[in-house]
Amino acid sequence: MSRSSKEVLAAIINQASRNAEYWNKSLDLSTFPKTGDYDSNPAVVQHSSVASGWRWENWDEFHHDFDSYDNLLGAVRDCEELRPEIERLSEAVAILTHFLEVVGDYTDDFCR
Numbered sequence: 001m002s003r004s005s006k007e008v009l010a011a012i013i014n015q016a017s018r019n020a021e022y023w024n025k026s027l028d029l030s031t032f033p034k035t036g037d038y039d040s041n042p043a044v045v046q047h048s049s050v051a052s053g054w055r056w057e058n059w060d061e062f063h064h065d066f067d068s069y070d071n072l073l074g075a076v077r078d079c080e081e082l083r084p085e086i087e088r089l090s091e092a093v094a095i096l097t098h099f100l101e102v103v104g105d106y107t108d109d110f111c112r
Contacts (some may be wrong), residue, residue, distance in 0.1 A: 013085040020092035
């Protein structure tokens, strides 16, 4: 039995959502500070997602994965037929986006 293009696209979006949610959970981003930045909020630097340090290879993998999720979201954002799937991906990407906006310029400080 073949799947419709809508079913295939939904499966791709759902997998991207699961992967993005996995990064969010692994980095414990539900507890990442909602305000402040790397320089002004000590809680950012002390958060486990930053304080434990990163290997450059892992940061590159994270950034590559994030770009993939963000690009997919941009490509499907206006597809009303898949609104629930897109909303799930959008929520997961928004959390990752916030993390990147706060710490992305400071990778030399916490990557090794």
